[in-house]
Amino acid sequence: MASFRYLFHxxxxxxxxxxxxxxxxxxxxxxxYRLRLDNELKKVDRCPDAEYIKRRVDYYNKVNHMCxxxxxxxxxxxxxxxxxxxxxxxxxxxxxxxxxxxxxCSYVPGDISRKLPIxxxxxxxxxGDDNENSVIMKLEKNRHFTFLKDTIPFEKKRxxxxxxGKILGKENRIDFMKKFYDDPMFDIGNVDHNSAFPQxxxxxxxxxxxxxxxxxxxxxxxxxxxxxxxxIMSSNSIAVSPRLTCETWFMEGTLIPDYHYIEIKEDFSxxxxxLQYYIDHPKEANAIIRHxxxxxxxxxDCKREKLISLLVLDKYFRMTQQR
Numbered sequence: 001m002a003s004f005r006y007l008f009h010x011x012x013x014x015x016x017x018x019x020x021x022x023x024x025x026x027x028x029x030x031x032x033y034r035l036r037l038d039n040e041l042k043k044v045d046r047c048p049d050a051e052y053i054k055r056r057v058d059y060y061n062k063v064n065h066m067c068x069x070x071x072x073x074x075x076x077x078x079x080x081x082x083x084x085x086x087x088x089x090x091x092x093x094x095x096x097x098x099x100x101x102x103x104x105c106s107y108v109p110g111d112i113s114r115k116l117p118i119x120x121x122x123x124x125x126x127x128g129d130d131n132e133n134s135v136i137m138k139l140e141k142n143r144h145f146t147f148l149k150d151t152i153p154f155e156k157k158r159x160x161x162x163x164x165g166k167i168l169g170k171e172n173r174i175d176f177m178k179k180f181y182d183d184p185m186f187d188i189g190n191v192d193h194n195s196a197f198p199q200x201x202x203x204x205x206x207x208x209x210x211x212x213x214x215x216x217x218x219x220x221x222x223x224x225x226x227x228x229x230x231x232i233m234s235s236n237s238i239a240v241s242p243r244l245t246c247e248t249w250f251m252e253g254t255l256i257p258d259y260h261y262i263e264i265k266e267d268f269s270x271x272x273x274x275l276q277y278y279i280d281h282p283k284e285a286n287a288i289i290r291h292x293x294x295x296x297x298x299x300x301d302c303k304r305e306k307l308i309s310l311l312v313l314d315k316y317f318r319m320t321q322q323r
Contacts, residue, residue, distance in 0.1 A: 011148055011208025011231065018142040022090035025097070033098040040098070041314055043307055053304065057311045059251060061319075062132035067119040069320045070106045077101030088123070091139045095309045103322050109139065111223035113246050121316060124224040124246050127253040135316050138249040138309055144227050145250075147296060150212050150235035154286055159279050160185055161240060161271075163218035164206045165228075166192040172242070172266075173220050177201050179268055185275070187214065215285070216240050216275055219261070225252055230299075233260065233292035238278065238285060242266045250299070260292050 044050050058064070076096045081089040088109035096105075106120035115126060116133040125134035138145070167173040167190045174197075180186040181201055189203020208228075211217050212235050219226040219239040224246040232239040239261040247253040257263030262278065264271045278285040299305065317323040 010205075011146065013142045013146050015142065018087075019090075022086075022094075025090070025094060028097075030097045030101065034100065037098045037310070037314075040307070040310060044311060047304075047307075049304070053308055053311070056251075056308050057315060059254075060136040060249070060308075060312045061315045063119060063135075063315075063319050065319070066321055067319050069104055069322070070118045070120075073104040073106045073320075075102055075104050079105075079107060087140050087142060091141055092121070092137060095137070095306075095313050098310060099313065099317065099323075103317050104320075105316065113224045119316075119320065121313070124248045127245055127247050135312065136247070136249055137312060138305070141249070144225075144230060144248065145299065146208070146231045147234040147300070148208055148212070148231050150237070152212055152236055154215060154236050154238075154289060155282055157215040157237060158187075158213055160187050160214045161216035161218055161275060162186075162206075162211050162214040163188040163220070164191050164203060164211070165218075165220065166190070166222070167197065167201075168192050168194045170220070170222050173222070176218070176220060176268060180271075183272075185272065188218070211235075212237055215279065216262070221246060224248070225250070229261070230296070234296045236289055238262055238288055239292070240264060240271070240275070242268075255295070256291075259288065260295055262288065 044053050047053060076099060079089065079092065079096065092107065106118050108116060108120045108122040110123070112122045112124045112134065113126060115131060116122065119133050119135065121135045121137050123137065123139035125131045125136060163176070163186070165173060167177060177188065177190060181188055190197055190201040191203060191205050193202050208231055215237055217228065217232045217237050217239060219229045219232055219241040221244070225244070225248050226241065229239055229241070229252070230250055241261055242264055243257070243266065244252045244255065255261060262274055264274055314323065
């Protein structure tokens with residue numbers, strides 16, 4: 001029954017709906033969108049929040065000088081679903097279809113936590129001032145951009161920190177499990193059931209909603225960002241994480257420690273102390289929750305998100321002297 005409940009009430013976005021919409025998009029002639037592109041881009045000048053939109057565009061695409069196009073850049077018409085993980089293709093195609101199929105792009109799908117040597121479109125990049133070669137698009141969004149409605153006030157949640165995740169190959173998560181798996185304040189578990197780890201670490205997957213019974217939810221980076229950070233910040237629980245190192249469309253690099261989430265030391269040495277502080281100071285805990293909710297709101301305007309995505313890609317083609 002637990003696995004059945006997880007399957008149908010886990011809090012995740014529907015994959016069936018996502019793929020249905022994505023395949024339908026493939027059937028619509030692309031020239032329809034190309035004819036509308038210039039008018040769509042001009043909408044920014046009529047938006048009351050035009051300056052905000054332009055700031056976000058420049059955050060995702062930091063380059064403001066002409067760049068050479070890489071020799072191996074691929075024409076948009078040659079980016080195929082069979083060549084890349086399908087979710088990356090579908091999310092890229094949603095906006096690439098607005099542009100000429102002959103335009104070329106360096107396109108790097110997957111979990112990217114390294115600096116890119118070539119001006120490229122990607123999902124994620126290291127946080128810092130020298131990451132301008134990585135142009136962020138909203139890729140793998142069905143998994144990453146999930147927002148929840150949490151009806152449980154912070155004060156009525158358990159005084160516990162919860163974690164469920166895969167830990168194989170992720171040294172930070174392995175270290176976390178070693179230090180806290182038998183601590184009564186922690187409800188944590190490894191869900192990939194790899195035999196290399198102790199049997200007592202194993203737990204079944206848990207729905208997002210079940211996580212919300214606890215005051216604190218660990219958000220530990222994996223191959224790049226922690227995918228649960230967005231839905232935690234939309235809840236009345238608080239995300240707990242060491243200093244963030246990677247960012248995506250969510251602009252993790254703009255999050256403020258102990259304002260949007262609780263930041264702890266990389267070795268977890270201050271974790272219990274900081275958790276107890278916010279248990280004892282619920283007013284300050286609720287302030288973090290309020291700030292997190294305010295941050296989340298900027299991603300809920302679908303029309304604005306579409307415009308920003310088109311402007312980011314348009315800027316890439318202009319900076320590579322193709323438009």
